[in-house]
Each structure stands twice: as C-alpha cells, then as structure tokens.
Amino acid sequence: MATIENIETDEFILDEKTLREIETMKGANQWSIVWRRIKKDKMGMLGLYIVTFLILMAFVSWILLQLDEWLTHAGLLYGDPNLISSLNNLYVELWIPGVSKSNPIVLFNHPTYQFADQVKLPPSFIHPFGTDANGQDMLSRVFFGATNSLALGFIGQMTTVIIGTVLGSIAGFYGGIIDDILQRVIELLYSMPQFILMIFIIVLFEDIQVPGGKYAVVVIFFALIGWGGTALIIRSNFFSLKEQDFVEAERALGASDMRIIFKHILPNSLAPLIIIVTLGIAGTIFLFAALAFFGFGDATIVSWGDDLNKWQDQLLEYPWMPMFPALFIFFTVLGFNLFGDSLRDALDPRLKD
Amino acid sequence: MSRPPEDILLEIKGLKTYFFTEEGVVKAIESVDIEVYKSETLGLVGESGSGKSVTALSILGIVPDPPGKVLDGQVVFHGQDLRHLSDSDMRKIRGNQIAMIFQDPMTSLNPVFTVGDQISEAIMLHQKVSKKEAKEKSIKIMSLVGIPSADERVDNYPFEFSGGMRQRVMIAMALSCNPELLIADEPSTSLDVTIQAQILELLKATSEEFDMSIILITHDMGVIAEMCDRVAVMYAGYICELGDIMIIFKSPFHPYTRGLLGAIPRPDAEREDLTIIRGAIPNLINPPSACRFHPRCDYYMQGLCDVILPAIIEVEPGHDVRCHIYSEEGKAWMQKHGQKREIGKVPKAIK
Numbered sequence: 086m087a088t089i090e091n092i093e094t095d096e097f098i099l100d101e102k103t104l105r106e107i108e109t110m111k112g113a114n115q116w117s118i119v120w121r122r123i124k125k126d127k128m129g130m131l132g133l134y135i136v137t138f139l140i141l142m143a144f145v146s147w148i149l150l151q152l153d154e155w156l157t158h159a160g161l162l163y164g165d166p167n168l169i170s171s172l173n174n175l176y177v178e179l180w181i182p183g184v185s186k187s188n189p190i191v192l193f194n195h196p197t198y199q200f201a202d203q204v205k206l207p208p209s210f211i212h213p214f215g216t217d218a219n220g221q222d223m224l225s226r227v228f229f230g231a232t233n234s235l236a237l238g239f240i241g242q243m244t245t246v247i248i249g250t251v252l253g254s255i256a257g258f259y260g261g262i263i264d265d266i267l268q269r270v271i272e273l274l275y276s277m278p279q280f281i282l283m284i285f286i287i288v289l290f291e292d293i294q295v296p297g298g299k300y301a302v303v304v305i306f307f308a309l310i311g312w313g314g315t316a317l318i319i320r321s322n323f324f325s326l327k328e329q330d331f332v333e334a335e336r337a338l339g340a341s342d343m344r345i346i347f348k349h350i351l352p353n354s355l356a357p358l359i360i361i362v363t364l365g366i367a368g369t370i371f372l373f374a375a376l377a378f379f380g381f382g383d384a385t386i387v388s389w390g391d392d393l394n395k396w397q398d399q400l401l402e403y404p405w406m407p408m409f410p411a412l413f414i415f416f417t418v419l420g421f422n423l424f425g426d427s428l429r430d431a432l433d434p435r436l437k438d
Numbered sequence: 439m440s441r442p443p444e445d446i447l448l449e450i451k452g453l454k455t456y457f458f459t460e461e462g463v464v465k466a467i468e469s470v471d472i473e474v475y476k477s478e479t480l481g482l483v484g485e486s487g488s489g490k491s492v493t494a495l496s497i498l499g500i501v502p503d504p505p506g507k508v509l510d511g512q513v514v515f516h517g518q519d520l521r522h523l524s525d526s527d528m529r530k531i532r533g534n535q536i537a538m539i540f541q542d543p544m545t546s547l548n549p550v551f552t553v554g555d556q557i558s559e560a561i562m563l564h565q566k567v568s569k570k571e572a573k574e575k576s577i578k579i580m581s582l583v584g585i586p587s588a589d590e591r592v593d594n595y596p597f598e599f600s601g602g603m604r605q606r607v608m609i610a611m612a613l614s615c616n617p618e619l620l621i622a623d624e625p626s627t628s629l630d631v632t633i634q635a636q637i638l639e640l641l642k643a644t645s646e647e648f649d650m651s652i653i654l655i656t657h658d659m660g661v662i663a664e665m666c667d668r669v670a671v672m673y674a675g676y677i678c679e680l681g682d683i684m685i686i687f688k689s690p691f692h693p694y695t696r697g698l699l700g701a702i703p704r705p706d707a708e709r710e711d712l713t714i715i716r717g718a719i720p721n722l723i724n725p726p727s728a729c730r731f732h733p734r735c736d737y738y739m740q741g742l743c744d745v746i747l748p749a750i751i752e753v754e755p756g757h758d759v760r761c762h763i764y765s766e767e768g769k770a771w772m773q774k775h776g777q778k779r780e781i782g783k784v785p786k787a788i789k
Contacts (some may be wrong), residue, residue: 330545335502337540337621338533338560338611341526352550354731 122431129427135420143231196229196387208405215405226392227409233388238370244308249315257323258346271313285379299383315361322354356429363425367418389414441475447651448466453511455496462723468490468675479652481662484672487719490655494621499528529574534564538614541624543604547596553607554592560611609614623655659702671695674730681757691759693735742771
C-alpha cells in the first residue's frame, strides 16, 4: 500500500521533458531552443559536422590560393613557383616531422601543377588520393576544388531562391491576374527541358564577356530560368498563410502589404525555404557539373564537377580519379540534406518537443 | 438620452459592402448607419452572417479585396471620411487611432514571433521609439492587461500562452498606441465562460482608463447587457434597431429584437417556452426583397414589407427602428386591412 513513506523519491525528480518546459517558460532565446533541438538530433549533427567541415575546407583553400597569388606577385615565393612553396615546408613539418627539406613531401600543391613523372599513380603516402592523367595531385584538386564547387552551388541556388521567393510571395499574396501571369510564365519555363534550355542559352551567349568568367553567365541564366519551383512552393504556402487571422490582425494594426508579406508571412514559410536551399545546393552542384561535362563549364576552373566529369570514363581503370571528387559531392549532398532536415524541424515553433 | 452631435467620434452613413464571388454577389451590407460617441461602448449584435464583422472590417478599410468591396457610404472619423483617405494615411489610423481585436486569439497571433516582438511592432509602426523602449512599453502594457510576470513572458511564443492569455496579448497590442476607438470582434466567443468574464471585465476597465470608445461585436445578448451603453441590432446587412441599452432591453420595438431577447433563458422568469425566430438567416446572394426580415417576421404586412424598404424611424430620442410597424406606410396598411397595432407593445414572452 502506498503511503507517504514508501513512495519512491525519484518520482519527484522532474523528467527531462518537464525541465525543458520550464526552460521554455523562462523565455529561452529562440536560437538556443533551435540549437538544443538540433543537438538532440544525431543525424542533424552529423550533417552539421560535414557541412562545417566542407565550408571550412572551402574557406581555407580559398585563403591559401589568395595567399599564393599575393606572394607570387610580391616576389616572395621561393622554389618551384607552381607549388604553394612558401607553405610547403610548414605542412611537411607539421604532418611529417623529420623529412629533409631538400626533398619535401608535398601535401598540398597548386591544383594545376602537373608532376610530369607521376601520372596516373594510385593513392600512396605521397599522393593520398593518387594523381590523375595529367600528373595532378588529386588531394590538391579536391581540396582546392571545394571553393568553386560550394560557391557555385550556393550562389546559384541563392539567386534562384531569392527571385522565386519574391515572385512567389507577391503572386501568392495578391492572387488574381498577377498570379495568373506568374503561373503561365512558370509553365512556359517548365515546358522546355531545363538542361537543354541552359545549354541553348549558354551557346547563344558564348561570346559574351562577363566579369567572373563563363560560370557567371551560367549562374545568371540558371537563376533566370530556375526560380519556378521555389516560386510555386512559396506561392502555395502563401495561399494558405494569407487566410490566417494574424494577417488580418496585422492589417488592422496598420501594417503595409509589403511588411505583411515579407516580415510576417514569409518567416512562416521558412521551413520549405530551408529545404529548397539545402536540397537545391546539392542539385545545383550536380547541374553545373553536368554542364561542365558537356563542355559548357569553364575548363580553367578547378571544381569537383569538372574533375568528376573529366575522369568518369576512367572509373574501371583508375577508380581514384573520378571517385574522390564524386565522394566529396556525395558528402556535400548528404551533409546539406541531413542538416537541412534537422534545421527545418528545429526552426518550426509549431512543433513542440 | 441622445448626446450632442459634437460628441460623436465615428459616424457611419449608408455603408454598403458587397462580396463578388463566383456563385454571385453576396450583398453582405446593404445600408448601415451608426454613430459612436466618445468613450461609450456600443454593442453590435446579430446572428452569424448578419454583417457585423464585415461592418468592422469596412470601418478599417480591410475588407478582403477581392472578393469584397465597399461600394458606398461614409465612415466619418474626426471630420474626415476614412473611405477617401490614401492607403498610407489609412495605415496611420489603423492600430493607432482605431484598433481591432479578433475573435480567435489562437490564430490571430503570428506563431513564429514572440509576443513581445509583436506588441513592440505594433508600437513601432506608429511611434518613433527604439526597439528597447518599445519592448519596455510592451512589458508595461502586458502587465496592465493582467499578464503575470510580464517581463519574462514577453519573450515567449504564442503557443506558450493559453487562450485567455493570448486574448490579453491581443488586447495589449490593440491598446499599445492608445486608440480612441477599439473594435472588438467577438472577443470572448472562443473562450470559456470564466475567462470570458475576465476578458470582458478587462475591456471595461481599460476602456474607462484609456477613455476609449468600444464597438463590441457579439451575438451574446448577455454580454451586451453587461458591457454596453447603447446597442445596434443588425440583421442581414441592415441595422434594424439602435438605441440605449435600457430602452432596448425593456421595450424592444423591432420584431427581430423581440425575437432575440425572447430567446434568452431567464433564471428569474417562470418556466415557459423560449420564443424562437422561425426560419434561418437568408442567403445574401438572393436576399428577400425590401425588408430582409419579412419572411421570418410575425408582423409581416403583405404587399408592403416585401415591396418597400422601411426607412429609419426615430421612435423616441436616440432610438431608431427600421420597421414598417412604425412607419406612415405601415399605418396606412393597417388601416386598410383593419388591423391595429399598439406601438411598442412587448410580446408576452419577453415581459
């Protein structure tokens, strides 16, 4: 029989859920709540680690290339100008202490440097990812390719998402003729195969000189024809959101249409936007890689997509050549998807834990 | 009981709002004339679909367009017709001089912002204050409307509040700019009875404190009796009776008002059947001709009520009725048909 005496004391210890509720009641900051939710999600954290690692890699390699260029200009470079020589010894000593400086082992060299006598080498101690048919070190290619691969995916996706969001929001909010026009334009864009359309446009504008090289043209036109999907999703989201009472309440407070659209309704569409961006970055990297494969990329640029496509017919003979760029594209996609999913769940205050 | 015209804060004349839908034109408001005096509470009562909320939205000029459109009428506030103001001038009045609270506090707050952010925004839309000052002011208003430990609750999201507390937040938002007129669209309908009483009490107290007029929209005659100084009874897009609360409850003139009052159970009365108004509110795409109440009216005068729309008749000072029983045409009709009706006679069920 239960009496005051024999009730187990641990029944009175608050469980984790209650503690969390109390924390919420105390008005914990939104981002700390989001962070706590992501931390709980193991796959989300894995995604975050991968994404962070890749972004760091892209950033560091970009800094190194800039440094190399600057040192070359300043005439401060010694040894082989094609190596990131000034930094070589640093790496060598950091990674492999005791190797003589007269015969340095190069961990990273300039991605376009060709070792004339080290062609098609399988992964080894000196070239951890092997070398390609031009004698370029695959590890360096992959490392320095991160900048362009991620930046292209990110910039391309962000421009389409921004255009799609603005157009989709306005069409969804006002409806009527604006919405009709938008829908017809999207149907027009989607009635043509995107990929063929891209190639057609790139060929059409091949001779145009744009600051930023060929990929600038690719990104601009990708943004111009690729916004439809985002616009449709945001539009349908707005259709249901604009009927909500808080929109009317906001109007009664004297808020302008633009304020209601972008400050009040749009944040409610954050979840689909995050999914579009995260999935889209991976998709855009793929698209640009495919374009490069068909000769519509920029051969002078180092990126995973260009490398993957350059060596994909070597898969059986020299698997390391296409494999490592492909592996990094795979991890990019995986990382962004895992993290995006987790962030979506965490950002939605309507989902209670 | 009528007050001098210079005490009028808001005057609505001949307001007409239609909705142009695919099924046809919904004639939601045909002709509404109301005046709201300074620091009074005016009740707007009627069945669902009688146009109460649309009247409120028309005053603020936020009838959803499309499909809605205010076609005619004047909304005179401080001597200017709100219908002819530009969009940006109108926005300065909304929320600032005329505020509104809505029926459902569960959905009237934006779920992705903290309540503090939302109250602060209401303040910052109309006053040049810093974010910090706005937040301090939000906390002050939140404690004023009776939200406990407001300085902590200000950073909470709407889902962390109960229904009654959310309605308090809505009231705090509405009060944040010291409005002269508050339109409360069924503020207590979705709350349970005890919370209802608290919210109404709060509205009453704040209206006195802020010297604010209220248009209280409800279909609950009990709420009207509790809260209002005057009451306007709406039916199918018309105001059918408007007058002092005491007069209307004591001796309603319009048959519809009588029906409404007869349908309230009274604990002090002897046990007897409640009266009902037969039929249902008409489809406003094809409303009944002339007086829209005539198919349901016990005093229906054939050949008159369905042909000529009764004018507004001031049966006594400050008491307007729109019904043929009290009109010249009605008298002529009754004489012709040999019927006599005592003006203001209260049906048995009401007493």
